[in-house]
Structure formats: structure tokens, C-alpha cells
Amino acid sequence: MILLLLFLCLFVTLLLGFPVAFTLAGISLLFGYFTFGTDIFYLLPLRIYGTMNNQILIAVPLFIYMGVMLEKSGIAQRLLQTMAILLGRLKGGLxxxxxxxxxMLAASTGIVGATVVTMGLMSLPAMLNRGYDKKYATGIIAASGTLGQIIPPSIVLILMGNVMNISIGDLFVAAVIPGVALVTLYILFVYIYAVLNPEKVPHYSQEEIQQFKSELSYKSLLNTFVLPFLLIIAVLGSIFLGIASPTEAAGIGALCATILTLFEKKLTWKVMKDAAYESGHLSSMVFMILVGATAFGLVFRGLGGDEMLVHFIxxxxxxxxxxxxxxxxGIFITGFFIDFIEIIFIFIPVVTPIFLLYDMNLLWIGILISLNLQTSFLTxxxxxxxxxxxxxxxxxxxxSDIYKGILPYIGIQLILILIVVLFPEIVTWLPGYLND
Structure with a gap:
């Protein structure tokens, strides 16, 4: 009854709009005090210190900084414009x-919110100006912007690995094939739709393509494509080759993003200040939620919640x-209401022991949950x-345009989840191959 009351209070206060971090911590402290007495004030700081002492979590603010700095460099905007012209002859090239x-932004930053906003600001006006159907344009932007949930270096995968106590490097490797498959399915859909509905997806004229190519130098073309690839190789390559841990790779990525911004002559004092402020704000939000979730986990386990759940199953x-x-x-539905960070810290620790009880591969489970969270982000x-x-x-x-436009991509992601469920080798083959 106490556990049910704990969940009920948490659910009601979240629906009322109270901040997640303080709601988790406040309700947990209240229930902990009436259950354990003043011992809760001794146990909780020790648990929080043990959690925050995990060096893997250092990667979170570093990857966030890398994403913010890359956004401010202008590289992504130039990349989109150049690639759109180069693919101009294809149906649905933009x-x-x-x-x-x-x-590529997902592989460079791992931050969903920043990617969706960046893609929306850069590409939506261009697509609408070209006469693209509103639903078609908004659907691909929203779907592509959430690829940071599954494509490394995903913040979701970093937090997932920490909570489930599995290798973040293995999670990154395991996510490569599903991530590439998802992008491929997106491209196939937008191309087929453009072929079947040419009036809704106009393409660049031959004159526009020739004019752009005449203004494009080999040097600018090289910089447009090489710089983002260098950042991706520096981060993911160092992890996959075993040169650096995810935490060390995050430091490399943060430094490389700063150097690229300097190379683009955008590294001003204001940019540095804004990047530091935004990174600090986002990182503080993540870690405050982590503190609240740690308090909740301590009280939940202290009340025997994990044992009761195992017994019930x-x-x-x-x-x-x-x-x-x-x-x-359950995660899919919960993802409608609360952010992935809260889901990872609240629900994943509860169900992980059950998956271990069933002797299921946690690497496979982690990728499935990441794909699921990405789907709920779009629904x-x-x-x-x-x-x-x-x-x-x-x-x-x-x-309503955005809602209608995203429906095909939700279907694509559900199909991919089903494929990964039926064929776990899609997730487990590459990590096993590289570890042999």
C-alpha cells in the first residue's frame, strides 16, 4: 500500500506540472522519513555521492557542450544547403x-532537442519555399531530428549504460546497425513518396543546380563535408578502435567542436559564453533529475519494491x-508524458533485475528501449x-500538419522495433565481432 501511495503521489504531482527533479526528491524524502525515520538523511547523501562519483557521467556535459558548439559554428546549415543542391536531381532530394x-548531427551531438530545433530553423523554410507539402516537410524534419536517441554518441545510450550497468562502448557499437537501418528506411520512404506524389515534392531546376555549382569551389565543398566527418571520426572512431573510453571521447569531441568553430571564424567571446551557459543549464537539469531519481530508487528498494515486483512477475x-x-x-505510453531522462532513471532500474532474472541480453534490451523512447518522442x-x-x-x-506528417515514420520505427525483436543479431553481431 505504501508503494502504491508513493507512485500515486509521484504521478499526480508530475501531472500537475511540478518540476520532475524536485518532485522525485521531495516525495522520496517525505516517504523515506516516515518509513525509515532520520536515517534517510544519512543514507541518501551516501547514495548520491556514490552515483555522482561515476566517471562515466562526465561524458554527459561534454557531449552537450559539443552539440551546442557545433550548432553555433554554422557547419550544419552549410552542410544541408550544399547536400540539397548536390541531390537536387533526385526526387525528394531536399x-x-x-x-x-x-x-550526421545525431552522430555529432546526441542531443535531440537541439537537433530538432536546428533542423527546423534551417530546413523547414527552405522546403516550404520550394513548395513542399507541409506534412511531408515537417514529418521528415521531426523524424530526422530524433535520430540522436539511437545514433551514437547518444545521451540516451550513455545514461542507459550507466543505469543498466553495461558497457557504453558496446551500446554505441550495437546501435550502429539499427541507426543506419532507420536512416535508410527514412530515405526510402521520402524517395518513394516523392516519386508517387511529384506535385507535392518539387525538385530544383537544372538552372538552379548549375548556378549553385558554378559558385561552389572545391575548397568550400571539401570543408563542408570533411569537417563534420572529422568530428564524427574523432569521437566514434576513438571509441570503436579502443583508443578512448566514451568519457575521454567526449572530451575529444568537445575540443574538436571548439576548434571547428574557431576554424569557421565563429569562436567569439559571446559564442563561448552562450555555449557555456546552455551546456551548464542542460547538464544541471540532467544531474538534478539524477539526484531525484537516486532518492526515489533508495526509498523504492528500501520499501522492498524490487522484491515485490520480482515476486509479482x-x-x-x-x-x-x-x-x-x-x-x-509501458515505456512507450510513459514517453508521451515525461522526458527520456526521467524514464531511464525511474523505470529502467526497476525492470533491469527482471530482465536479468529471465537471462535476457541487456545490450539488446537497451537498444530496444532506446528505439522505443525515440518512437514515443514522435508520437x-x-x-x-x-x-x-x-x-x-x-x-x-x-x-495537425505535424501530427499527420509524422505518422508514417512512427510506422517505420515500429516495424524496425519488431525486426530487432525477431532478429536480436542485428544488435549483438557487431559488438561480438569487434570484441572477438
Missing amino acids: AISVAIVGA QQANLSPYAFLAIVML PPFGFSLFYLKGVAPKSIKT
Whole structure:
């Protein structure tokens, strides 16, 4: 009864709009005090110190800084413009370039909100000016912007690895094939749609392409493509080759992003100040939620919640896949209402012991949950990515346009989740191959 009351209080206060971090910590302290007495004030600081002492978490503010700095360098905007012209002869060439640039931004930053906003500001006006259908344009932008949930160096994967106590490097490697498959499916869809609906997806004229190419030098073309690839190789290459840990690679990425901004002659004092402020703000939010979730986890386990859950699952006699289906559905629905950070810190520690009890591969489970969280980020009516895009979209774009435009991509992601469930080797093969 106490556990049910704990969850009920937490759920009600979150729906009322109270800050997640302080809600978690405040309710946990209240229940902890009435359950354990003043011992809670001795146990909680020790638990928080043990969590914050984890050096893996240093990667979070470094990757956030890298993403913010890359956004301010202007590299991504030039990359999108150049690729759109180079793919201009293809049906839906601009939409294809949005998917590719979204994947590259995801591989460079791992921050979903920043990527959706950046892609919306850069590509949505260009697509609308070319006469693209509103639903078609907003759908590919929102879907591509959330690729940072699954494509390394994803903040989701870093936090997931920390909570599930599995190698973040292995998670990064395991996410490569599903991430590439998702981008490929996006590109196939936008191309097929453009072929079937040419009136809704106009392409660049031959004159426009020739004019742009005449103004494009080999040096600027080289800089446009080489600089982002250098950053991706520096971060992911150092991890995959075993040269650096994810934390060390985050430091490399932060330094390289600063150097690229300097190379682009955008590294002013104001840019440095803004990047430091935004990085500090986002990092503080993440770690305050982590503190609140740590308090919640301490009280939940102290009340025997994990043991009760294991007992309930055993009594229900669920098969491993039935339990997996329940967890995936629960996370999918919860993702409508709260951010992925809270889901990872609140729910994943509760269900991980059950997956271990069933002897299921946690690497595979982690990638499935990441794909699931990405899908919930896109699903109306509460998908966070849809709100991010609406916030930067012109007034001519209605919320219903964004909702309708994203539906095909939700279907694509659900299909990919089903494929990964049926064929776990998609996730486990590459880490196993590199570790042999």
C-alpha cells in the first residue's frame, strides 16, 4: 500500500506540472522519513555521492557542450544547403538531404532537442519555399531530428549504460546497425513518396543546380563535408578502435567542436559564453533529475519494491517476451508524458533485475528501449520532438500538419522495433565481432 501511495503521489504531482527533479526528491524524502525515520538523511547523501562519483557521467556535459558548439559554428546549415543542391536531381532530394544531415548531427551531438530545433530553423523554410507539402516537410524534419536517441554518441545510450550497468562502448557499437537501418528506411520512404506524389515534392531546376555549382569551389565543398566527418571520426572512431573510453571521447569531441568553430571564424567571446551557459543549464537539469531519481530508487528498494515486483512477475508466470512486451508498451505510453531522462532513471532500474532474472541480453534490451523512447518522442499528442518543431515552425504550419506528417515514420520505427525483436543479431553481431 505504501508503494502504491508513493507512485500515486509521484504521478499526480508530475501531472500537475511540478518540476520532475524536485518532485522525485521531495516525495522520496517525505516517504523515506516516515518509513525509515532520520536515517534517510544519512543514507541518501551516501547514495548520491556514490552515483555522482561515476566517471562515466562526465561524458554527459561534454557531449552537450559539443552539440551546442557545433550548432553555433554554422557547419550544419552549410552542410544541408550544399547536400540539397548536390541531390537536387533526385526526387525528394531536399528531404533526403534532411535525413542525411539529421543523421550526421545525431552522430555529432546526441542531443535531440537541439537537433530538432536546428533542423527546423534551417530546413523547414527552405522546403516550404520550394513548395513542399507541409506534412511531408515537417514529418521528415521531426523524424530526422530524433535520430540522436539511437545514433551514437547518444545521451540516451550513455545514461542507459550507466543505469543498466553495461558497457557504453558496446551500446554505441550495437546501435550502429539499427541507426543506419532507420536512416535508410527514412530515405526510402521520402524517395518513394516523392516519386508517387511529384506535385507535392518539387525538385530544383537544372538552372538552379548549375548556378549553385558554378559558385561552389572545391575548397568550400571539401570543408563542408570533411569537417563534420572529422568530428564524427574523432569521437566514434576513438571509441570503436579502443583508443578512448566514451568519457575521454567526449572530451575529444568537445575540443574538436571548439576548434571547428574557431576554424569557421565563429569562436567569439559571446559564442563561448552562450555555449557555456546552455551546456551548464542542460547538464544541471540532467544531474538534478539524477539526484531525484537516486532518492526515489533508495526509498523504492528500501520499501522492498524490487522484491515485490520480482515476486509479482514470478506469480504471474509471464514468459520473457510477454514481460518485454509489457515493459515496452509501458515505456512507450510513459514517453508521451515525461522526458527520456526521467524514464531511464525511474523505470529502467526497476525492470533491469527482471530482465536479468529471465537471462535476457541487456545490450539488446537497451537498444530496444532506446528505439522505443525515440518512437514515443514522435508520437502525438505529446511527442516532445513535435513540440520542439512547432516552437520554431512558421505560423502557417498547424499542429495537425505535424501530427499527420509524422505518422508514417512512427510506422517505420515500429516495424524496425519488431525486426530487432525477431532478429536480436542485428544488435549483438557487431559488438561480438569487434570484441572477438
